[in-house]
Amino acid sequence: MDATLRLHSLPFSSVRTYLTAALFVIGNIALPQLLHLVPQGGVTWLPIYFFTLVGAYKYGWRVGLLTALASPVVNSLMFGMPPVAALPAIMLKSVLLALIAGWTASCFNKASLLMLVAVVLGYQVLGTLxxxxxxxxxxxxxxxxxxxxxxxxxxxxxxWIMINFVIRRN
Structure with missing residues (x-):
């Protein structure tokens, strides 16, 4: 399974980096809007982080970082969620997620459930501190x-499903 998984590290000088990040930002706008229809959906499902994780793991820390910085700000400006007061903590966790996911992917060049557990716990523990x-x-x-x-x-x-099956060969 892991033999055909392609992980990338797109450079800041590539237009593909910004286009890819823009797609993940759109995902990080749409998913929170959908889950905010459920009471306590944002705080329960943490949707603002999902596409940051996928983008950083699959396409590198630069795509993840762009997604991590833009998603909360755009969501807050467009929809008032997250509230401005919550932005510093959310952006801290988003940036940590992008860096940890990108580093993990580049070091191990595969995406296992155990690695994603480590990434999520890593950014959550450091972000909580x-x-x-x-x-x-x-x-x-x-x-x-x-x-x-x-x-x-x-x-x-x-x-894990997105990285290994949905966007596997891209």
Whole structure:
């Protein structure tokens, strides 16, 4: 299975990098809008991170970083979600996710469930620590671990499916 999986590291100088990131930003706009129709959908399903994970893992940290920075800002400007006050913590976690996913993909050149568990736990633990420093409120910083377990599982399982089957050969 892993033999035909192609992972990329697109450079900032390539137009393909920006086009690919734009597609993942669109995904990170559409998925949250869909899941925000469900009560507590955003905090439960953590949809703003999904395509950042897939983009960074499949196309490299640069695509992930562009997606991580643009998605929360565009969503906030267009729809008011996430609220501006939440942007620093969400962007911290998004950037950590992009960097950790891109690094993991480049080091191991495959996408297993175990690796995606490590990526998701890595960005969540580091992001929670950063959010705790920002907010000085450990309980609030742990919200993703209290409420967002379904979203983390979506990132792990859904991300694995997207990377290994949906966009496998691209």
């Amino acid at each position: 950063g959010e705790w420093v920002m907010k000085a409120d450990f309980y609030a910083a742990c919200q993703d671990f209290r409420i967002g377990i379904p979203g983390m599982l979506l990132q792990i399982i859904g991300g």
